[in-house]
Amino acid sequence: MSNDDDEFSGVLGIALRERVSDSYPDFDHLIASSLRQGTRLRKRRRAGFALAIAASVAGIGVAGVLLLPTAQRADKVPDYASSPRPTDTSSCALIDDTRSPDSDAGYGTESPQEAAAPEVIDLPHSSPELLRSDPAGLACRNGPVGDIPVRLDLPGWTCEPPIRRVEGPSHWMLTCTDSDRRVTITVRDAAERETWIAAADRHSAFASEVHGEFFATIVIANPYQVPNLDFDLAAIDAGLIWK
């Protein structure tokens, strides 16, 4: 690294520290929500472990039957369905916070030490080629998106398939675009609206009114791409159709 780089890196370090020196999270909310979410992760992990054991036991049983002589097997192997059941492949996507980072996309729950290094994680969901070629197939790999309670009906705007978040402070995420703008619409618990508004960055965010159990936040996908910060998020909110 050159002397210029050394000098600039020093300046950069100071600039970074100054930029965030007065930023603090809402500790009470952070602790409460992390405890709640972490407890759910623990339970889910235990359930998954029990399921894996049950599957292993069942697999051993099937293997044992298959290894029997044919004459004995005929008495013991149950009939199988003659044709597979149709599968619902409606457009869906789901981020499962409980999966390990090296198993699939989404937030990982296994320890970083156990997980593969970030550079080599295989994340099929994140592959643009795969998503372009078969978004529904990939999306449904992890389960149905469920009944998202809102859609955007605004001329010129289109939305990508919603993403379902299994864990976390939000439930669904929608990315919508028009010709040159892009927003992320996140459906959240109505109970979190006041907290969310208190922490809001007014330049790039908007919170809808509460609709039943939910409200939506609308955030410019990248505020720095939009020189005009008078981006009319209220107009997008007006285009939201709630069920």
Added chain:
Amino acid sequence: MTGIDSADEFGEFVHATGARLYRAALLLTGDHFLAEDLTQATYAKVFAAWRRSRVVDNPLAYARKTLLHVYISHRRLRRNTEQAINPDDLAELSLDRDVADDSAARIDVLAALAALSAPDRAVVVLRYWEDRSVTETALDLGITEVAVRTRARRALQRLRPLLEPHERTRS
């Protein structure tokens, strides 16, 4: 360790480390809401693994690695929906601002970081905000030291034209 003890200890840990992790998340994501989500997801995973010995031994190190891992995984998931920022556009945007206004200059730091890829940004945050060594950064991110140096050099080359005009003007 009872559940209540565990929750109390965890609360103390969040109070002690929350600001630091949140600030790292803010630098990584460039957005307060995403930073909150990222911090919360990180602490949830830390709490889920709270009783494991390696977490107890050094919970901050575990939390830092988890934060980076969640961030990079999530960025990869969303990569197809986000567009890279053209540095020329950023430079134009930054020059439009009043460089004597400190708040405008502060915005430019986050805006400039947004021009970097997620792994490059993680390297910048670890090396120049956390003051982690090349070796420590490589361990945190699970990449080689050569990769850390390469990414750091590339990031500095990209950030320098975006940030230096302000520094010169202010000095």
